[in-house]
Each structure stands twice: as C-alpha cells, then as structure tokens.
Amino acid sequence: MSKLNARIPEGPIDKKWTNHKNNIRLVNPANKRLIDVIVVGTGLAGGSAAASLAEMGYNVKAFCFQDSPRRAHSIAAQGGINAAKNYQNDGDSVYRLFYDTVKGGDYRSREANVYRLAEVSANIIDQCVAQGVPFAREYGGLLDNRSFGGVQVSRTFYAKGQTGQQLLLGAYSAMSRQIGLGRIKMYNRHEMLELVVVNGKARGIIARDLVTGEIERHSAHAVVIASGGYGNVFFLSTNAMGSNATASWKVHKKGALFANPCFTQIHPTCIPVSGDHQSKLTLMSESLRNDGRIWVPAKKEDAEAIRAGKLKPTQIPEEDRDYYLERRYPAFGNLVPRDVASRAAKERCDAGYGVNATGEAVYLDFASAIERYGREKANVEGIQNPSLEKIKELGKKVVEAKYGNLFQMYEKIVDQNPYETPMMIYPAVHYTMGGVWVDYNLMTTIPGCYAIGEANFSDHGANRLGASALMQGLADGYFVLPYTIGDYLADDIRTGAIPTDLPEFDEAEKAVVEQLQKFIANKGSKPVDYFHKKLGKIMWNEVGMARNESGLKKAIQEIRELRDEFHKEVMVPGELNGFNQELEKAWRVADFLELGELMALDALSRTESCGGHFREESQTEEGEAVRNDAEFTFVSAWEFTGDPGKAILHKEELVYENIELKTRSYK
Amino acid sequence: MKLTLKIWRQAGPGKAGKMETYPIDGISPDMSFLEMLDVLNNKLVTEGQEPVAFDHDCREGICGACSLYINGEAHGPDRGVTTCQLHMRKFKDGDTIYIEPWRAKAFPVIKDLVVDRGAFDRIMAAGGFVSVNTSGNTLDANSIPIPKDDADKAFDAATCIGCGACVASCKNSSAMLFVSAKVSQLALLPQGRVEAQRRVLNMVEQMDKEGFGNCTNTGACEVECPKGISLENIARMNREYIKAGLLSES
Ligand SMILES: Cc1cc2nc3c(=O)[nH]c(=O)nc-3n(C[C@H](O)[C@H](O)[C@H](O)COP(=O)(O)OP(=O)(O)OC[C@H]3O[C@@H](n4cnc5c(N)ncnc54)[C@H](O)[C@@H]3O)c2cc1C
Ligand code: SF4
Numbered sequence: 001m002s003k004l005n006a007r008i009p010e011g012p013i014d015k016k017w018t019n020h021k022n023n024i025r026l027v028n029p030a031n032k033r034l035i036d037v038i039v040v041g042t043g044l045a046g047g048s049a050a051a052s053l054a055e056m057g058y059n060v061k062a063f064c065f066q067d068s069p070r071r072a073h074s075i076a077a078q079g080g081i082n083a084a085k086n087y088q089n090d091g092d093s094v095y096r097l098f099y100d101t102v103k104g105g106d107y108r109s110r111e112a113n114v115y116r117l118a119e120v121s122a123n124i125i126d127q128c129v130a131q132g133v134p135f136a137r138e139y140g141g142l143l144d145n146r147s148f149g150g151v152q153v154s155r156t157f158y159a160k161g162q163t164g165q166q167l168l169l170g171a172y173s174a175m176s177r178q179i180g181l182g183r184i185k186m187y188n189r190h191e192m193l194e195l196v197v198v199n200g201k202a203r204g205i206i207a208r209d210l211v212t213g214e215i216e217r218h219s220a221h222a223v224v225i226a227s228g229g230y231g232n233v234f235f236l237s238t239n240a241m242g243s244n245a246t247a248s249w250k251v252h253k254k255g256a257l258f259a260n261p262c263f264t265q266i267h268p269t270c271i272p273v274s275g276d277h278q279s280k281l282t283l284m285s286e287s288l289r290n291d292g293r294i295w296v297p298a299k300k301e302d303a304e305a306i307r308a309g310k311l312k313p314t315q316i317p318e319e320d321r322d323y324y325l326e327r328r329y330p331a332f333g334n335l336v337p338r339d340v341a342s343r344a345a346k347e348r349c350d351a352g353y354g355v356n357a358t359g360e361a362v363y364l365d366f367a368s369a370i371e372r373y374g375r376e377k378a379n380v381e382g383i384q385n386p387s388l389e390k391i392k393e394l395g396k397k398v399v400e401a402k403y404g405n406l407f408q409m410y411e412k413i414v415d416q417n418p419y420e421t422p423m424m425i426y427p428a429v430h431y432t433m434g435g436v437w438v439d440y441n442l443m444t445t446i447p448g449c450y451a452i453g454e455a456n457f458s459d460h461g462a463n464r465l466g467a468s469a470l471m472q473g474l475a476d477g478y479f480v481l482p483y484t485i486g487d488y489l490a491d492d493i494r495t496g497a498i499p500t501d502l503p504e505f506d507e508a509e510k511a512v513v514e515q516l517q518k519f520i521a522n523k524g525s526k527p528v529d530y531f532h533k534k535l536g537k538i539m540w541n542e543v544g545m546a547r548n549e550s551g552l553k554k555a556i557q558e559i560r561e562l563r564d565e566f567h568k569e570v571m572v573p574g575e576l577n578g579f580n581q582e583l584e585k586a587w588r589v590a591d592f593l594e595l596g597e598l599m600a601l602d603a604l605s606r607t608e609s610c611g612g613h614f615r616e617e618s619q620t621e622e623g624e625a626v627r628n629d630a631e632f633t634f635v636s637a638w639e640f641t642g643d644p645g646k647a648i649l650h651k652e653e654l655v656y657e658n659i660e661l662k663t664r665s666y667k
Numbered sequence: 668m669k670l671t672l673k674i675w676r677q678a679g680p681g682k683a684g685k686m687e688t689y690p691i692d693g694i695s696p697d698m699s700f701l702e703m704l705d706v707l708n709n710k711l712v713t714e715g716q717e718p719v720a721f722d723h724d725c726r727e728g729i730c731g732a733c734s735l736y737i738n739g740e741a742h743g744p745d746r747g748v749t750t751c752q753l754h755m756r757k758f759k760d761g762d763t764i765y766i767e768p769w770r771a772k773a774f775p776v777i778k779d780l781v782v783d784r785g786a787f788d789r790i791m792a793a794g795g796f797v798s799v800n801t802s803g804n805t806l807d808a809n810s811i812p813i814p815k816d817d818a819d820k821a822f823d824a825a826t827c828i829g830c831g832a833c834v835a836s837c838k839n840s841s842a843m844l845f846v847s848a849k850v851s852q853l854a855l856l857p858q859g860r861v862e863a864q865r866r867v868l869n870m871v872e873q874m875d876k877e878g879f880g881n882c883t884n885t886g887a888c889e890v891e892c893p894k895g896i897s898l899e900n901i902a903r904m905n906r907e908y909i910k911a912g913l914l915s916e917s
C-alpha cells in the first residue's frame with residue numbers, strides 16, 4: 001500500500017485546498033532562481049504551467065515536438081470550457097460542477113481532486129479574459145454560455161468552435177512573454193525519449209533534437225510531464241497525428257504507476273471512417289448536440305434504401321424517424337454523456353439501422369434548430385408571417401454564427417452541405433481518462449516527477465464530461481501545480497544545478513541511442529504505419545466500445561505477436577543524425593505496442609462496466625451498463641515489471657464522503 | 668486516380684535541392700492531400716527510399732503545421748482551407764501536381780517541404796501578449812463588458828493559425844497579415860489596449876529584424892490565407908503604428 005498514498009489533505013471537502021495551500025511549504029523568490037524545472041509538453045497543461053512557473057521565478061525548460069508551442073494538440077479543442085461561474089443564474093455552483101463531474105465519471109474519480117478542480121474553475125475564466133482570450137459574448141457585452149452533455153446547466157464558455165485554439169494561444173502568449181524575458185528556454189522540435197532518475201528522484205530527461213537528430217541531456221530539480229493523452233494507440237482517433245504516449249510510458253517504465261489505462265473515451269459525434277487510406281478522424285463538437293437531433297430511420301427497409309443510395313434522409317417523414325436518444329433517455333435526450341450516446345449509436349448500427357455505405361453512421365440533424373432559430377429571429381426583426389423559406393434563411397444565419405467553422409469543416413471532408421441535409425456521424429476514440437497515477441499534489445510515484453493535463457488520470461474517473469479537459473489542463477497548469485510543486489522543491493534550494501555527467505545520465509542516454517540505432521539498422525520490409533494500423537484494428541475491435549473476456553485475451557495475444565513482428569520487420573529509412581519522421585513514428589509506435597497490452601490487461605481485470613469501459617458480461621437486459629461498487633470502487637494503478645503483460649496491480653480505494661454512490665441515470 | 672507528382676527534395680538546410688518526379692496510382696478522390704502523400708511515403712519506405720518530409724499534425728486545419736505550396740498556390744487550389752483540409756476531389760485524374768515548400772528568406776528550409784517558422788515565435792515573444800501574471804484574483808471576467816462587435820472582430824483576428832501562407836504568397840515575403848492579426852486582436856480588447864503602443868512598435872521591429880519584406884498592398888496574403896484574416900487588420904496596425912510613433916516621439 002505504501003506506493004499509493006494519495007496525500008489528500010484533512011478537513012471538510014470545501015476547505016481542503018485552501019488549508020493545503022496555507023500549509024504547504026513555499027520557496028522564496030530569491031531561491032526560485034536557483035531551481036530548474038523541466039516541462040515536457042506545451043499544450044494547455046504544460047503551456048500554462050511553464051508560464052506560471054516562470055512568472056513565479058523558476059528557471060523553466062519547456063519541450064514540444066511541434067515546431068512551435070502554439071501547435072500543441074490542445075489547439076484543436078472545439079466546443080468549450082466549463083466553469084462554475086453561474087453567470088446564467090441557473091443554479092450552478094462549485095458543488096454542482098463537482099457533483100456532475102463525479103457522477104459523469106461514473107464514480108471512479110477522487111473526490112478531493114474533483115472538488116478542487118471545480119473550485120478553481122472560475123479563476124480560469126478570469127485569467128483567460130485578462131490575457132485577451134476573445135470568448136463569445138452577448139449583445140450586452142457579457143460572456144455567453146452554452147450547455148454540454150451530462151449536465152442540466154449552461155456553464156460552458158466558448159469561442160465559436162475554436163475554444164481550444166483561443167485558450168492555447170492565450171497560454172502561448174503568456175509563455176511567449178516569459179520566453180522573451182529569458183525565464184523560459186523553449187525547445188521546439190524536441191522529443192523527450194527517457195526520464196533520468198538520480199537517487200530515486202526525477203532529475204532530468206534525455207531528448208532528441210528532431211532537426212539535427214542530436215541526443216541531448218537536460219537536468220532539472222523536477223520534471224513535469226504534460227504530454228497529453230494516448231488515444232492514438234487506436235491509430236484512428238480525433239487526436240493530432242503526433243500525439244503519443246512516449247513521455248508517459250517512459251516515466252511508467254522508470255517506476256511511475258499507470259492508472260486506469262483502459263478508461264478511454266469514445267466520442268459520439270465524429271465524421272465516420274470513409275476508407276482504408278484514412279489517417280485520422282475529425283470530431284464534430286459536442287456543442288452541436290445542443291441544437292442537433294440524433295436519429296436513424298425507424299424502419300430497417302428505409303435504412304437499407306439509404307445505404308443503397310435510393311433514398312435521402314430528408315425524404316423520410318417525421319413519424320418514420322427514430323430519435324433514439326430522446327426515446328431512451330427522455331430527461332437528458334440528446335445531451336446524455338458521451339459514453340451513453342456512443343453505445344446507443346453502436347447499438348442502432350449493429351441492429352442494422354446505420355445510414356452510410358459501411359452501415360456505421362447515424363444522423364445529426366439541424367433542420368428543427370434552423371426552423372426554431374429562424375422563427376425567433378423573424379420575431380425579433382418584426383417580420384410578420386414569414387415564409388418557411390425566409391425562416392430557414394434566417395435560421396441558417398443563426399446556426400452559422402454558432403457553428404460555422406464546424407459546418408465548413410464537415411462540408412470540406414464529406415462534400416455534403418449540412419445546412420441542407422443531416423450530418424452523418426459515428427463514435428470515434430477521442431480522449432483517455434487513464435494516465436500516469438498522481439497524488440493530490442499531482443506528483444507521480446517517482447519523487448519530483450509530476451504529471452498534469454490529459455497525461456494524468458486524476459479527475460475524470462471512467463468518463464470525462466464535455467468541456468472539462470480544457471478546464472482540467474488549465475487548472476493543473478495555472479492554479480494547482482505551481483503551488484504544490486513548491487512543497488517538493490523547498491528541499492532543493494541548496495542543491496545547486498544538477499550535473500548532466502552523472503552515471504544515470506550516461507546509462508539513460510546509452511539505452512536511448514541503442515534503441516534508435518536498432519531501428520535504423522533493422523532490415524525489415526514494412527513501414528511503421530503498417531504496424532500502427534494493425535494495432536489500431538485490434539484495439540478498436542477488442543478494447544473499444546464493448547469488451548469481453550475472450551476478446552480481451554485474444555487482443556493481448558495478438559498485440560504481443562504484433563510487437564515481436566514489429567521489432568523484426570519494421571523498416572526505418574534515413575539516418576539517426578538528421579530530420580527523420582519515420583524514426584519518430586517508430587519510437588512512438590514501439591511504446592503504443594506496449595501500452596496497448598496494458599490497456600487490454602486492465603480492461604480484463606475490471607469485470608464491471610463503468611463509464612467508457614463497457615464489459616458485455618456486465619449489463620442489464622436493456623443493455624445499460626452495470627457497475628459493481630462492492631468490488632471495483634478503486635483506481636487500478638499498474639506497476640511495470642519489465643513486461644507490460646506482467647504488470648502488478650495496486651489499488652487506490654476511492655472513498656465517497658460527500659457524494660452518495662448511485663446508479664447513473666439519465667432517463 | 669493516377670497522378671504525377673513533382674516534389675521539392677532537399678537533404679538539409681543550406682543544401683541544394685531539386686524537383687523530383689513521382690508517379691502515383693490508386694488515389695481516391697475522398698483522400699485528403701496529405702493522405703495522398705502518406706500513400707506515396709509508405710510506398711517509398713517499402714522500396715527502401717527516404718520518404719518526403721512535410722510538417723503536419725492536427726490534420727483538421729487548426730494547428731497551422733501543414734504548409735505546402737501546391738501548383739503555385741499556398742495550401743493549394745481550394746479557398747479557405749489548409750493543405751490538410753484539401754481533398755483529392757479538387758484534382759483530376761492524370762494531373763501533374765507541383766509541390767514545394769514555403770519560399771521566404773525568413774523561413775529557411777529544414778528538409779524537403781519542411782521550413783523553419785521560428786521567426787513567428789520570436790515576433791510573438793517581442794510583444795504578442797498582455798502582461799498579466801497568473802493569479803487567483805484577477806478581475807472577474809464579467810467586470811468589463813466588451814461590445815459584441817469588438818469581441819467578434821478580435822476573435823476573427825485571433826483565428827490566425829500562424830501557418831505562414833501569407834508570407835509564402837507575398838512577392839515581398841511580408842509578414843504584415845500575421846503580425847497585424849495579433850496586434851488587432853489585442854488592440855480591440857480593453858485588456859490589451861493598455862500596452863497597445865509598446866506592442867506594435869516591438870512586434871514590428873522584430874518583424875523587420877527577421878528579414879520579412881515590406882507590404883506593398885498587393886493583397887495576395889488575404890486571398891491565400893486559409894482563415895480569411897482580413898486586410899483591415901493591416902490597416903488597423905498601420906494606424907496603431909503611426910499613433911504609437913507620434914506618441915513615442917512627443
Ligand atoms: C478534436 C478535439 C476536440 C476537443 N474539444 C474539447 C473541448 O471542447 N473541451 C474540452 O474540455 N476538451 C476538448 N478536447 C480534449 C482536450 O483538447 C485535451 O484533452 C487537452 O487539450 C489536452 O491538453 P494537454 O495539455 O494535456 O495535452 P496536449 O495539448 O496534447 O499537449 C501535449 C504536448 O506535449 C508535447 N509532447 C508530447 N510528447 C512529447 C515528448 N515525448 N517530448 C516532448 N514533447 C512532447 C506536445 O508537443 C504538446 O506540446 C478535445 C480533444 C480533441 C481531440
Ligand atoms: S494571417 Fe492567415 S496565412 Fe498568415 S499565418 Fe495567419 S492564418 Fe496563416
């Protein structure tokens with residue numbers, strides 16, 4: 001048990017964070033200048049952390065593999081960011097945000113962390129506005145809100161469909177200021193390939209300069225992993241092409257426990273797969289479910305006619321449509337949480353009601369929203385007895401103002417006009433709730449090694465609510481880590497700079513170089529993508545939206561075989577010393593091939609269904625997930641032992657003192 | 668579809684490069700342009716050749732990483748999209764497609780189609796921010812109402828993705844559209860107004876240092892910008908610049 005002390009402060013839940021902040025040790029400003037911190041990743045989590053730490057006076061070295069911090073995957077977030085501001089006066093509060101997040105996570109997250117997240121959420125919006133983030137506003141000049149799945153209040157702040165972009169550019173501008181002041185040294189196009197642990201403490205990293213190929217040693221008093229999620233294990237996901245698990249996986253192999261690896265979020269509204277050439281999937285923001293209604297034909301023969309191209313969706317009358325979410329979940333309707341919406345779509349498609357050539361798509365329809373908005377607008381503009389055409393014209397403008405860029409994106413990819421015909425959507429891998437295990441201070445089980453943002457596991461349990469990842473990334477980076485890290489660094493004010501000629505650096509560097517050389521020297525015949533796609537298929541089929549014992553066992557076997565084949569057969573052209581994108585991919589896929597096995601193992605060991613993890617053995621007759629609180633109210637934290645299949649399970653028991661465990665119902 | 672690709676190959680910075688020809692077959696009109704290049708690259712790797720290096724990440728038009736000059740146009744023939752959003756249905760069977768990197772003194776080639784756009788980051792570090800520290804007690808976000816029109820204009824300017832197409836399509840390799848987008852966004856908001864003068868002077872100074880050319884109002888940048896950043900931003904920046912210059916002299 002000693003490995004897992006969550007270090008949750010004493011006291012009532014609403015006082016824990018304040019008390020903790022008042023009691024943890026601080027590093028005084030003069031001493032901060034003597035301390036180096038490495039931040040791996042410059043997305044919302046890493047970017048905000050790097051900026052805040054530098055403002056406080058620490059020397060920060062920040063790393064990203066893109067050519068600029070502004071391009072981190074966070075840039076792609078569309079819909080919005082939650083905060084308990086209660087500007088809409090609809091009864092929102094810190095407690096309600098806390099409650100919704102724990103419930104949405106299907107009671108598998110840590111109460112104290114989630115409460116803190118809700119508590120600092122309001123500060124995030126203040127901070128971002130102060131930086132010049134142009135959130136959407138109402139005519140009165142105040143901030144506008146929308147609602148997201150799984151909740152009944154409007155607490156989501158947004159900037160059209162580009163919220164992530166605007167927030168990231170805010171964090172990037174804060175970083176830029178510190179880069180200009182020389183307090184952040186930015187390493188673009190650098191990839192961390194190994195963690196260096198000295199006397200049990202994280203003291204540096206080995207990185208590769210992706211332009212020159214040079215292997216570099218960087219030392220620091222603490223290392224923060226902010227490298228994002230691992231959804232690309234599935235090859236096809238909504239993540240950016242470069243998103244990878246390497247940094248998290250390397251710290252795991254060096255001793256950090258990895259928590260709940262099987263908790264993956266499959267997002268219900270993505271553009272369906274169109275063919276084998278597909279390299280990634282595009283999300284259609286959840287915010288669209290505010291106004292779009294999801295349906296499939298109620299009659300199988302209509303679905304068949306549509307698939308054969310003989311019928312158009314607009315020709316199907318209302319009474320022959322099955323708005324299955326509204327039917328099954330009348331209280332939340334189209335706004336049920338993601339896991340529920342995804343499984344419902346799969347259920348309809350598996351039953352033969354899918355609407356595109358592959359049979360794996362459902363409709364997301366804006367016709368009624370366009371009409372509703374059009375009527376409102378006509379009213380506002382005082383137009384008497386407007387024609388249906390006029391109403392539609394006005395309505396389309398309103399919808400365009402709200403979701404214009406998403407509609408354009410859809411049209412470019414699918415070559416259909418979503419203002420005229422419903423969108424086709426299908427679930428796709430989107431987010432990973434699992435990640436590196438951290439305590440309340442966001443420290444991993446390696447002293448001095450922290451994990452923040454999507455890279456850690458801390459706040460979303462078994463399912464993340466929409467607009468909560470941006471909130472968590474910025475909460476961790478702006479408001480949590482900068483305080484908690486001081487408690488650890490207070491011991492290091494007299495340590496002095498960490499030398500990079502220690503034997504631990506020699507060893508770590510040697511291991512990295514040997515592996516890289518092996519790839520280059522390998523006389524294989526197949527490109528990296530071949531293996532990555534194969535891994536993706538195994539994961540999607542057996543460790544995807546529905547899982548069962550025999551499938552998971554099969555997956556483990558297949559992944560192990562694929563891993564062996566990869567190391568024998570992969571072909572990596574080019575050189576070690578230079579720009580080499582195939583080599584970058586090979587390194588990342590090697591890690592995915594190990595992590596994938598741990599995900600399957602974790603899914604196998606958790607025989608309950610909860611959140612995004614659906615075990616077919618554990619469901620009701622109507623197909624609703626059945627959780628097993630008596631046996632599984634814990635975080636699974638895995639310890640690496642040299643073989644991902646032989647990882648050791650540690651359990652962090654979850655204690656609910658403020659929220660009663662209930663069956664999640666959205667009916 | 669069957670195509671002939673003519674692609675710029677360059678081994679490294681400062682090395683000589685040249686156009687190479689690659690025939691390619693079996694391309695579906697539903698593929699994106701970059702997926703077409705994936706097909707080529709996997710073929711090259713299988714044949715033991717080095718794949719073509721190009722920058723990309725999000726593949727949905729938002730990160731600004733992708734950057735190709737296709738048939739003489741930044742981000743290719745389609746309007747309002749980045750290269751990663753360009754689909755092969757915009758081309759015809761049998762077409763010859765020329766693919767080159769951004770060409771500008773301030774964007775040196777790293778390899779093949781990959782260029783170094785670090786100059787943009789340095790311009791941002793010179794002033795593209797509001798000087799506010801992180802703290803838990805900044806003003807409440809709603810304490811300063813902002814007219815919706817200003818907020819919307821600031822947002823439009825803020826959607827620049829830093830791709831560099833404006834520079835690549837300008838005959839003078841000017842970075843005015845990029846710089847003016849940031850200057851405008853922050854000048855339009857009360858939070859950014861306070862430092863507006865300093866900002867515009869510092870950013871323009873850095874822009875000049877990086878070796879970008881002058882703006883002669885050809886408007887090519889606006890046409891090729893995938894995010895529709897408007898020339899009005901350049902006009903606004905010029906006004907800000909003149910104002911700042913006058914004030915700093917007096
Ligand atoms: C399409 C899409 C839409 C989304 N929309 C929303 C939304 O509306 N609301 C919401 O709350 N959430 C949304 N999310 C989720 C959210 O965007 C992410 O969870 C969040 O942005 C992750 O931020 P991060 O800082 O943890 O990591 P990232 O933004 O992924 O950043 C990772 C960073 O780590 C760096 N890195 C990684 N590995 C290495 C390495 N080995 N060495 C050096 N650097 C490395 C990268 O360069 C990058 O800078 C969305 C996600 C997607 C895919
Ligand atoms: S102004 Fe347009 S073309 Fe220039 S960098 Fe920004 S988005 Fe790209």
Ligand code: FES
Nearest residue numbers: 724726731733751
């Ligand atoms: S790859 Fe991100 S904009 Fe094209």
